[in-house]
Amino acid sequence: MKPVNALLFAAAAAMLGTMVAPLSADAADKVFALVPKNMNNPFFDQARDGCMKAAEEIGGIECYYIGPGEHGGGDEQFQMVQDLIAKGVDGLAVSVSNAPAIAKAAAAAKEAGIPVVTWDSDLLPRDQALRATYIGTVNTEIGKEIGKRLIALKPDGGTYCIQSGGPAAVNMNERMKGMLDTLPADKWTQVAGCPLYNNDDFPLSIVQMTDILAKYPDLDAMLNAGGAPQMLPEAYRQLTSRYEDRIKSGELVLLFVETMDVQMGFLKDGLSHGQVGQRPYEMGYRAIYTLNDVVSGKTVPDPITVGLDVCTPETADSCKTK
Template sequence: MKKLLTATALVALTAPAAFAEAHGGYTFALVPKAMNNPFFDLARDGCYKAQEELEDVTCEYIGPGEHTELEQIQIVQDLITKGVDGIAVAPSNAPAMAKALEDAAEAGIPVMTWDSDLLPEDAELRTTYVGTFNYDIGRHLAELVQARHPDGGTICLQTGGAAAANHNERLLGAREQLAGMELGDPPGEPLTGQGGWTEISGCPLITNDDGNVAVQGMTDILAANPDLTAFLSTGAFTQWFDNAYRNAVEPYQEEMANGDLTIVVADTLPMQIAQTKDGLGNGLVGQRPFEMGYKAMYILKDIAEGNEVEDPIYTGLDVCNNDNIDTCVN
């Protein structure tokens, strides 16, 4: 549905529009959670593609070198001080980022979120969200697990930042799908037998989007729980480092092939597709980060020029398993 601009948003239009008119173009910032992340590299590429198409738009792609919540907040504060014409941010810590974005509203800078949104109580600080319906990532990952283990079992969930709204929504989606019931607000409570599923001790694993932490955590859990039924990760960090991931799961390849163990992971990056084709994973639920970065530039231009935009704007998902891995990504 179209979203009418709020009074705050209307005030935010005047300064960027006037700046663009005086300086011959807009500068819009695309702020990821981390710049050492192949998922966000694709969003960057989409942002630059939009820049090529929009003669009056410059994409400024800037974020923390590694996943650091405080650094991301500082970068956004610096962008506000600099006076960019619009900010698209993927908040690592939703409540903390909301406080920083109050300054953007006062400075008259349009804001949108992508990949990860603010909490509902802070939604008025941004005009729209573009990205994934994150609850459905968790739900589809859980469906992949249920298809292989209809009678339930034990499971370990792995996630990103504890305060990242997108990962908490994915956890809730996975838990509610497995439990077959509503479990309250994100991330939901750990499962203790609902729907036949029990989360093991030591999980969920918090990675802070660190690939090394993710692989080590999975390695330790698999070694300590030889009868584990399923391992579900809400982010691609589990599989970013191809050699490390392959070394970690190759000892369990037979169990994955015969249905004793299932490993499913969010996203469909190239190395993840290859791993699944090689039988080193059982399912992926992929987002479309290129489209997020690409659309963000067009959306910010619409906001800056006073046009109505939809809220939210979902970019869709690709659901893959061992049978359709060659054709599942659009």
């Protein structure tokens, strides 16, 4: 293991103002850092839990979970990854916010002999040789499932708006591509001003959704490449209550990514017409096993894919996998 000073990690975390899982008092043989896009999202909480479970099973492994406390364009995540490299962690697993920036950090990690895997969101194709593998879903397939669900509900087409996270997030862009490739251009038109980018800012996502629905009262569909508006349950319920008749009649279709418990509640209540879920617990779990394989000299497949859960109101009680 490279020298890792727990006090330095704690000080760095305190300076960055984040809440992180502390390093154990008795040093582990290896320290692997799991870096989410932010730490205020239950999606990433599940990945953390998978990471901790894998570390416990392997033994002698520290899952060090650290990331920006809030949303952002990726600058804080980039700095954190740089700091982790400087402190000599044994491996990095990063959900990439800003692909070009993290590519620079991955190059520095490679030079320092620190393996990098990506999960949930990958580097750009030109930079993927800098990491050992990507662990997650095929993000274009997520977008395709959203598109297919919309076509099934409204085969005659109409108008729609896509809401996404960060404009530099590869996973979000791939999901949008999947939607656009699936929706027939002769039947479906995206309204002016869309796509919307909320940068994983939950309050902003509600404001954007509120504004676009007010601007286009006859909008046929709101497609979300993530689940940001649903992460503020009271605000989401308040917003959708204004359009409850249109939503429940199917005039206004709402489709989202992820299947967190709160989101499944909206699906069951008729305030969503579909949820396409990833498996974040498995991503965090497999990230640690994969890094351990890499540092042990083993060859790992690229990519390592986890499945999708496609949930509708009719299948809400049986569709979700941990």
